[in-house]
Amino acid sequence: MKNILKYHPSYNKKWGLTILTGLFLFFVLYFYEGFGIEQGLSFSGHNLFIRALIFGLFTSLSFYIHEFLLSKFLVPKNNIQNVFWALLEIFMGANVTFLLFNYFWNWTEWFWNAYFLLLGEYSSVMLIPVIMVWLWGKTQRKIEAAHHMLTFKSENGKHQLKLKEENLLFIKSEDNYVEIHYLSNHKVKHELLRNTLKRIQEQNPTFHYLIKCHRSYLVNYQNIQQTQLAKSRMLLDLGHDLFIPVSPKYIESITKLTDQ
Known part of the structure; x- marks a missing residue:
């Protein structure tokens, strides 16, 4: 007979990354107007609020796919793999954002200079919520270990x-x-x-x-x-x-x- 009680892993870190990354990007774009984002209507006819909201939602969706779906097949097993996994999440989120950016502006920014510029800006923003969730998770693990x-x-x-x-x-x-x-x-x-x-x-x-x-x-x-x-x-x-x-x-x- 197997152990009577089985360990049920917590999804706090996964949900933290999924929600916080999208919220943080929305805040930076809409309230802070980061990266000189255009405040008026885009070529697609969307205002700043809608564009910032969609950027945030698609970033959360990208992190959700990694944390809840792809993680079933690719499981980081050490610190190096965890860093690589986080960078991959940010990279994929940046690509989704680049596609959305070009959709809003009728593909007028579809060239390498714009791509690398957005990749750097997006990564610098996403590092903040990713590090915040990592630090919070580390603290939670210490507390949980003490309780057990x-x-x-x-x-x-x-x-x-x-x-x-x-x-x-x-x-x-x-x-x-x-x-x-x-x-x-x-x-x-x-x-x-x-x-x-x-x-x-x-x-x-x-x-x-x-x-x-x-x-x-x-x-x-x-x-x-x-x-x-x-x-x-x-x-x-x-x-x-x-x-x-x-x-x-x-x-x-x-x-x-x-x-x-």
Whole structure:
């Protein structure tokens, strides 16, 4: 059985780029009248507001296609690829804008000098919202990472262990100590702290996936691979050759969780 809970990625960055780039371009063209844009009617008969609005909408559409459609086939995997991806988005948006620009002015600007001029101006404008979204996303990732960290402390507070939620496997009671088993670089490790299972749960009250399955065990049920039930005995398979016993009184509640 696969992990019970699956990670659902956030689309905040994608929507941020899609919306902010178009809005920013509209603001620069209409309110700031950037790049000496003509304020009167274009050859196509569109006024400044309509042209700025269409430029903004088509820029948002271009970024939407990249972020939500093309990203399914081309996924940036490192910082260099992310930079290349951002430059490609800006380049494609500039080309769409160049075509619109010539449509509004009856293709009178259909030559290389005008193309490279618009490419430079458009890129200088788009770098601002792209960098803003990147910085915002970086901040959000740090906040999210902090929220998804578990902290385990000894009774006297002198020793502590911090783990990502998904790396915690189970915690076993050993007399006056608890043995915390977790993954580090895909290897199972454990840490011994002087504490009790009850206090361990109290230290991380918002982590609802740490459940009791036995008087001596707490298990992160996100990492249950499968359950093994024979007669009145149940074992939880966490992978890595780890099998955790389930007391009879917890079998029903564990079964309900793993069936979700």
